[in-house]
Amino acid sequence: MRTVSIIENGEGQTIHLPAEMAYDGVDELEILREGDTIVLRPVRPSWLSLVDLPRMDEDFLQEREDVIECVRPDSGA
Incomplete structure (x- = not known):
């Protein structure tokens, strides 16, 4: 543990x-x-900070290839 001084200024303490x-x-x-x-x-970004980000273009991710193939196991039924 350290001890530091408090400096008074016009708007509070430093x-x-x-x-x-x-x-x-x-x-x-x-x-x-x-x-x-x-x-x-x-300060860490939160989900609420997404509102402040610019919107993506209409074609965002339109030409994106599937990264993971959707394969379901055979149920055997």
């Missing part, structure tokens, strides 16, 4: 994450308070 606790390749963190504990975790 802390400096030590290098060994840095998030590599993460641009945003979610922040959550659980009692007197603050939890930081990387």
